[in-house]
Amino acid sequence: MALTTRRRALTTLGAALAGTLALPATQASAGEQRRGPRPLWHAHAHNDYEHPRPLLDALDHRFGSVEADIFLVGDQLLVAHDPGDLAPSRTLESLYLAPLAARVRAQGGSVYRGYRKPLQLLIDIKTEGSSTYRELDRHLSRYRHLFTTHAHGRVHPGPVTAVVSGDRAARIPMEAQAVRHAFYDGRLTDFGGSATASLIPLISDNWTLNFTWQGTGAFPDTERAKLRGIVAQAHARGQQVRFWATTDTPGPARDGLWTELLAAGVDYLNTDDLAGAETFLDTHRTR
Known part of the structure; x- marks a missing residue:
């Protein structure tokens, strides 16, 4: 994707949300000494909390996005994939908010x-969306200086951008807020x-x-055109793109699919394989 297009696509979220340009190879080591290792902005840690060290493992692998599923239990937001896995000690605050701060x-x-x-920080709401979001908003407000904020029609970038996914009822209270510390994860139907x-x-x-191709054989021309059209339409509106349920088994099929996603300008590769994605993206550096 042309740099001017990329800049134009992300203008709405402010300069701090724009992609970071890669340093030339001859300058990378010196730059990393000053700045730290280059983050992998394309890497999204799906179900991040299932790793041995939630958040920390993904950050060690330089991921640009992590996902936490939350359940509202009383006034606590507990992190788990299923209700049977809930534990009082595994809260959104203890696993993500406090460590990030x-x-x-x-x-x-x-x-x-x-x-x-x-x-x-993609926060997937697993309980009723409206009530869970209201409690989430109270949690995020305690860390307001940590998060990108939308206030009275303007976006103020912060170190972390919270994006709310899951139960769609969360959108109703979000849209009514003059000030909020989170954003909404849309679907293709929102185009x-x-x-x-x-x-x-x-x-x-x-x-x-949306697609039949799973990375084996040639990517059908019609599906490649559809994918690129989706990305172009989203980027023209200042939005980023992620697909879940892409093949995540290491091998040629996954490499082929990820290569096409990057070539089309998809912003996040959805994966449970932190080390595998890190290796792939280090080999296929694009931006």
Whole structure:
């Protein structure tokens, strides 16, 4: 994707949400000494909390986005994939909010030292959306200086951008807020609607419901054109794109699919394989 197009696509979210340019190879080692290792902005840690060290493992692998599923239990937001896995000690605050705040303080105001682009924290609501979001908003407000904020029609970038996914009822209270510390994860059905990137900065959808190709053999021309059209339409509105349910088994099929996603300008590769994605993206550096 042309740099001017990329800049134009992300204008709505502010310069701090724009992609970081790669340093020339001859300058990378010196730059990394000053800035730290280059983050992998394309890497999204699906179900991040299932790794041995939630958040920390993904950050060690330089991921640009992590995902936490939450359940509202009383006034607590517990992190788990299924209700049977809930534990009082595994809260959104203890696993994500407090560690991120501590890291940002230690790293001079950013999640990755020297890189101002925010980390994306995708929060997937598993209980009723409206009530869960209201409690989530109270939690995020306690860390207001950590998060990108939408206030009275303007976006103010912070070290972390929270994007709310899951139960769609969360959108109702979000849209009513003059000030909020989170954004909404849209679907392809949200294309053409009135909501802008200041509410919906991310479009996510199920790959298998939109495409038949799983990385084996040639990518059908019609599906490649469809994918690139989706990305172009989203980027023109200042939105990013992610697909879930893409093949995640290491091998040629996954490499082929990820290569096509990057070539089309898809913003996040959805994966449970932290080390595998890190190796792939280090080999296929694009931006």
